[in-house]
Amino acid sequence: MVKHMIPKNLEEAILSLNQDDYQVIAGGTDLMIQKRNDADLAPLFKTNMIYAFNLDELKYVIKEKDRIRIGSMTSLETLLYHPDVPQLLKDVIIEVASPGIRNVATLAGNIANASPAGDTLVVLYLMDAMVVLSSLGKERHLPIEKVILGPRKTSINKNELITEIIIPNNNFTKASWVKVGGRRADAISKVSFVGAITIDQDMVVDFRIALGAVFATVVRNKELENLYKNISVEILKNNIIHILNQYQDLIKPIDDQRSNKTYRNRVALNLIEDFIRKI
Numbered sequence: 113m114v115k116h117m118i119p120k121n122l123e124e125a126i127l128s129l130n131q132d133d134y135q136v137i138a139g140g141t142d143l144m145i146q147k148r149n150d151a152d153l154a155p156l157f158k159t160n161m162i163y164a165f166n167l168d169e170l171k172y173v174i175k176e177k178d179r180i181r182i183g184s185m186t187s188l189e190t191l192l193y194h195p196d197v198p199q200l201l202k203d204v205i206i207e208v209a210s211p212g213i214r215n216v217a218t219l220a221g222n223i224a225n226a227s228p229a230g231d232t233l234v235v236l237y238l239m240d241a242m243v244v245l246s247s248l249g250k251e252r253h254l255p256i257e258k259v260i261l262g263p264r265k266t267s268i269n270k271n272e273l274i275t276e277i278i279i280p281n282n283n284f285t286k287a288s289w290v291k292v293g294g295r296r297a298d299a300i301s302k303v304s305f306v307g308a309i310t311i312d313q314d315m316v317v318d319f320r321i322a323l324g325a326v327f328a329t330v331v332r333n334k335e336l337e338n339l340y341k342n343i344s345v346e347i348l349k350n351n352i353i354h355i356l357n358q359y360q361d362l363i364k365p366i367d368d369q370r371s372n373k374t375y376r377n378r379v380a381l382n383l384i385e386d387f388i389r390k391i
């Protein structure tokens with residue numbers, strides 16, 4: 113018999129996860145689709161479920177000196193209108209689904225769902241986000257790339273709940289997000305891109321690129337980015353062909369119902385080129 117549990121508070125949620133096998137449900141905007149049933153029948157859950165979306169203790173945005181902390185049950189729509197949320201994250205969220213979905217969808221759900229096309233993941237990778245995983249008497253703080261291991265695969269233990277997402281302050285000179293989908297709203301990305309650069313007196317201080325839906329996980333390579341720091345913007349631009357070749361080696365898009373690998377490959381490289389040329 114499948115159990116469902118609506119914890120009164122975070123303590124009860126963590127205790128329950130420790131005592132029994134549960135799957136967490138937050139907004140349910142991925143899970144309700146994944147567990148869909150025959151027409152006219154309610155979704156079919158075969159595992160015990162713990163409903164976390166009404167945990168008010170996990171609904172917050174706290175701005176600190178060098179980072180912001182986001183409670184894991186804060187809806188995407190709340191983040192969209194919160195003054196302390198970085199504009200770059202808002203640029204991404206406004207293109208996720210539609211307001212109705214965003215009213216309940218969460219960053220934590222996007223992370224734990226670990227889809228190669230998860231939109232917020234691309235910007236969370238770019239901004240070096242940390243994920244806080246809480247279990248009974250323990251807290252793990254992991255960089256997002258250590259949480260997401262592959263399509264639908266994470267390092268989240270069964271007794272853990274994502275309780276917080278931490279985003280360091282970034283002061284990019286220019287940052288840009290591009291989502292390529294089939295339509296303007298309610299579209300899953302065919303390819304997504306975020307680029308960011310910090311320039312001081314014509315020198316590149318920081319250079320970051322992250323790509324979604326062109327590999328099993330978000331593509332971000334810090335070693336490659338480091339090669340293009342502490343050089344002039346002009347030298348960066350002169351290296352475009354070289355940079356594109358390097359990213360070509362990192363991306364391995366697939367064919368699926370939304371797009372094909374030839375298109376994804378070309379578009380991903382075009383987006384990198386366009387970002388650099390417009391600096």
Ligand SMILES: Cc1cc2nc3c(=O)[nH]c(=O)nc-3n(C[C@H](O)[C@H](O)[C@H](O)COP(=O)(O)OP(=O)(O)OC[C@H]3O[C@@H](n4cnc5c(N)ncnc54)[C@H](O)[C@@H]3O)c2cc1C
Nearest residue numbers: 136138139140141142143208209218221222224230231274
């Ligand atoms: C019509 C529609 C359009 C969509 N458009 C987009 C889009 O444009 N871009 C995009 O990226 N996504 C899109 N999605 C997918 C979905 O809305 C997002 O992935 C959303 O962020 C999921 O959040 P959620 O809270 O609803 O997750 P849920 O469905 O509740 O959970 C998703 C997964 O995360 C796990 N989980 C959730 N919270 C936690 C937690 N705190 N700790 C541990 N595990 C947890 C669940 O067990 C489950 O495996 C769309 C979905 C729909 C239905």
